[in-house]
Amino acid sequence: MVKRVVTSIMVSCFLVLGVTALAFGWSLEEAAKPYAGATIRFITETTPPSYWVEEALPEFEKATGIKVIVERQAHPHLEEKALMDFAAGTGIYDVFNFDYSWTGKYVKAGYIEPFDKYINDPKLADPNNDLKDFYPRMWEGTSWDGVPYGYPFDSVIEYLFWNKAIFDKYGVAGPPKTPDEWMDAMAKLNHPPELYGTGMQAKRHLSIVCEWLNVLWAFDGDLYDENYNVLLTNENAIKATEFYKKMAEYAPPGVTTWTWDDVNTALQQGIVAQTIQWDENYGSMEDPEESKVVGQMRYAPVPTARADGKPVSHYGGSSLGIPVSSKNKEAAFLFIQWATSYDVQLRGVGKGSSPTRRSIYQIPELRAKYPSFEATDAAAETTFWRPRIPEWDDMVEVLALELNSVVAGAKDVKEALATSAAKIEEILVKGGYKK
Amino acid sequence: MSSAGFSPYQKFSSWISKTENRFKWALILPTIVLLALITVYPTIYALRLALSDYNLARAAESLKGYIGLANFREILRDVTFWSSLRTTVVFTVVVVAVEFFLGLVIALILQGAVTRSKIVRTLILLPMIMAPIVVGLTWTYLYQSEFGLVTYILRKLHLMSYRTAPLADVRTALPALMIVDIWQWTPFLIMVLLAGLEALPTAPYEAARIDKAPPFLVFRKITLPLLKPVILIVLVLRIMDAIRVFDIVYALTEGGPGEATDVLSMFIYRNSFYLWNIGKASAISFILLYIIMIISVILVNVLSRVKETV
Numbered sequence: 001m002v003k004r005v006v007t008s009i010m011v012s013c014f015l016v017l018g019v020t021a022l023a024f025g026w027s028l029e030e031a032a033k034p035y036a037g038a039t040i041r042f043i044t045e046t047t048p049p050s051y052w053v054e055e056a057l058p059e060f061e062k063a064t065g066i067k068v069i070v071e072r073q074a075h076p077h078l079e080e081k082a083l084m085d086f087a088a089g090t091g092i093y094d095v096f097n098f099d100y101s102w103t104g105k106y107v108k109a110g111y112i113e114p115f116d117k118y119i120n121d122p123k124l125a126d127p128n129n130d131l132k133d134f135y136p137r138m139w140e141g142t143s144w145d146g147v148p149y150g151y152p153f154d155s156v157i158e159y160l161f162w163n164k165a166i167f168d169k170y171g172v173a174g175p176p177k178t179p180d181e182w183m184d185a186m187a188k189l190n191h192p193p194e195l196y197g198t199g200m201q202a203k204r205h206l207s208i209v210c211e212w213l214n215v216l217w218a219f220d221g222d223l224y225d226e227n228y229n230v231l232l233t234n235e236n237a238i239k240a241t242e243f244y245k246k247m248a249e250y251a252p253p254g255v256t257t258w259t260w261d262d263v264n265t266a267l268q269q270g271i272v273a274q275t276i277q278w279d280e281n282y283g284s285m286e287d288p289e290e291s292k293v294v295g296q297m298r299y300a301p302v303p304t305a306r307a308d309g310k311p312v313s314h315y316g317g318s319s320l321g322i323p324v325s326s327k328n329k330e331a332a333f334l335f336i337q338w339a340t341s342y343d344v345q346l347r348g349v350g351k352g353s354s355p356t357r358r359s360i361y362q363i364p365e366l367r368a369k370y371p372s373f374e375a376t377d378a379a380a381e382t383t384f385w386r387p388r389i390p391e392w393d394d395m396v397e398v399l400a401l402e403l404n405s406v407v408a409g410a411k412d413v414k415e416a417l418a419t420s421a422a423k424i425e426e427i428l429v430k431g432g433y434k435k
Numbered sequence: 436m437s438s439a440g441f442s443p444y445q446k447f448s449s450w451i452s453k454t455e456n457r458f459k460w461a462l463i464l465p466t467i468v469l470l471a472l473i474t475v476y477p478t479i480y481a482l483r484l485a486l487s488d489y490n491l492a493r494a495a496e497s498l499k500g501y502i503g504l505a506n507f508r509e510i511l512r513d514v515t516f517w518s519s520l521r522t523t524v525v526f527t528v529v530v531v532a533v534e535f536f537l538g539l540v541i542a543l544i545l546q547g548a549v550t551r552s553k554i555v556r557t558l559i560l561l562p563m564i565m566a567p568i569v570v571g572l573t574w575t576y577l578y579q580s581e582f583g584l585v586t587y588i589l590r591k592l593h594l595m596s597y598r599t600a601p602l603a604d605v606r607t608a609l610p611a612l613m614i615v616d617i618w619q620w621t622p623f624l625i626m627v628l629l630a631g632l633e634a635l636p637t638a639p640y641e642a643a644r645i646d647k648a649p650p651f652l653v654f655r656k657i658t659l660p661l662l663k664p665v666i667l668i669v670l671v672l673r674i675m676d677a678i679r680v681f682d683i684v685y686a687l688t689e690g691g692p693g694e695a696t697d698v699l700s701m702f703i704y705r706n707s708f709y710l711w712n713i714g715k716a717s718a719i720s721f722i723l724l725y726i727i728m729i730i731s732v733i734l735v736n737v738l739s740r741v742k743e744t745v
């Protein structure tokens with residue numbers, strides 16, 4: 001009897017140890033052995049996390065023997081290069097940084113790999129990688145019809161960047177909570193040409209559409225309802241766009257040629273008191289070599305007049321995926337897993353990393369040092385997002401032209417919205433969403 | 436003597452001429468094959484694309500193949516196409532006219548001793564040999580809304596308000612682009628017209644001097660008619676180039692603000708690389724090709740008639 005008990009205890013011990021050994025047995029070095037010597041190409045956007053990953057890259061190359069070539073491109077050119085490669089099936093790129101609004105387009109075209117087969121492969125997947133740690137919205141953005149197509153890489157959420165030192169200097173209470181308070185602050189903080197009330201990303205570009213969407217949502221508007229009825233000619237859309245146009249009165253000259261890059265420089269130089277900007281740029285505000293506003297920037301949701309009181313921000317994040325045409329898919333997966341890991345995201349904080357994992361935003365020391373962390377953590381749970389249907393590109397084209405014309409004074413708000421509504425309606429009908 | 440009438444020499448020469456003909460073809464063949472590969476095949480392929488519904492981003496589901504002239508019909512109904520065509524025409528007419536006028540005046544001034552100076556020639560050539568993207572970036576900084584030198588000078592001279600900037604205003608963006616093109620390409624006209632002026636025969640000028648003809652009359656009655664072939668060639672080249680202008684528009688404004696600088700090439704680019712609508716983009720390219728061809732044919736015809744009269 002005693003013997004049996006001892007044996008069963010020993011067996012259980014071995015089982016426990018064995019399982020533990022399996023779990024702890026996974027290492028990047030081991031997993032990468034079959035792929036050592038491979039070269040993978042990573043095409044990404046010229047965003048802070050891309051720079052950070054490139055900086056940390058030697059350690060991945062040393063651990064795995066996999067060489068990674070990083071190619072950075074501005075937002076539109078990233079797609080230009082990648083799409084050419086995918087359509088021709090040449091297999092130049094192995095890792096692809098894609099905007100969540102492109103997910104549907106690439107999945108439907110059959111250009112990117114479903115991720116479950118890699119996630120479920122015990123040889124490749126790190127058992128300690130907690131996928132539940134990614135913010136749900138970001139995970140959803142990476143997925144299509146419930147299937148993931150990558151790992152969230154860049155948390156990009158657009159909300160208000162406001163310079164507390166400037167607000168204090170002019171005795172303006174911040175942050176503004178309602179559109180009225182917001183416009184009032186812009187007027188009070190506008191002292192050209194040294195200081196302007198607001199920055200704007202009003203170029204005929206994706207940037208103006210993203211920025212304006214915040215204002216549209218803040219006025220309880222939207223592009224279309226759940227039945228694809230276009231809502232751009234209603235009162236809320238008109239009010240929002242009139243508001244957006246009026247903002248230009250307190251913005252620097254030339255904002256009709258500005259994108260997120262120009263707005264960032266203006267924030268860093270302290271020539272705009274506040275503006276809507278993407279949270280991934282928080283690190284550049286605190287970099288003493290580039291920024292004149294170190295320690296001054298604060299972050300808040302976009303001022304809103306919504307009936308439901310929901311805080312407004314705009315999710316624009318991106319994920320790392322694997323093109324179907326890639327010839328080094330396993331090595332690419334190992335790289336993606338590493339680049340989006342807790343450890344790499346954590347160590348890059350302040351150096352460009354724009355974490356997509358909730359746990360990093362909870363670290364008290366980081367929250368104290370980077371005020372954007374609290375704002376991003378709050379926004380990530382509630383953030384609004386733009387359409388993800390493949391026809392989104394066509395809508396951006398229409399809206400960028402019409403909105404830019406409004407800000408440039410070439411078109412009246414109602415006329416621009418009516419034109420946009422008619423064209424978007426046509427796009428939705430053509431796409432088969434609306435009869 | 437069955438083969439009477441043909442000497443052995445004649446027979447040989449007839450044989451060689453046939454062979455020579457074959458030999459000539461053999462020599463030309465590689466060039467024909469190469470041309471077919473690099474120009475004829477892509478053109479036919481582009482025509483096929485222009486007649487199909489081909490969207491790169493939806494390749495898997497939307498390659499419905501042949502759709503006839505639907506792309507062309509869609510383009511002709513598109514108001515953006517017409518406005519970009521109008522912008523292209525305005526751009527071309529203004530820049531070519533100004534470049535020609537400036538080029539001719541400067542060429543006439545520089546004619547003579549100065550032209551032999553290598554420094555002057557190098558200075559004139561400088562804008563032309565710069566890479567288009569460098570030109571674009573340099574001018575982007577000159578026109579920058581906060582610290583751009585041109586913007587600064589315009590504001591100091593009270594020619595531009597502090598509320599706006601050259602590339603940010605729908606009224607000034609196109610003229611700003613025209614200035615870049617004029618800056619870059621006037622030297623080309625100067626050089627070609629100078630070469631033309633220097634190659635003119637001296638006899639008519641000596642006759643005019645003996646007759647004590649006034650300079651303006653000499654220019655109108657001698658220089659201009661003699662220079663006509665050169666002028667027409669340089670105009671053909673510049674018009675074709677200006678209609679296709681892309682690089683400076685892309686670098687400076689990407690077609691904005693609004694539709695102010697949306698030229699045809701930008702319209703094609705937008706359709707292919709923002710919207711991935713390769714079918715429609717190919718169709719617009721064909722329309723652009725026909726426009727350039729028609730203008731070229733007209734100008735070349737005029738040129739050949741002028742050559743006959745000269």
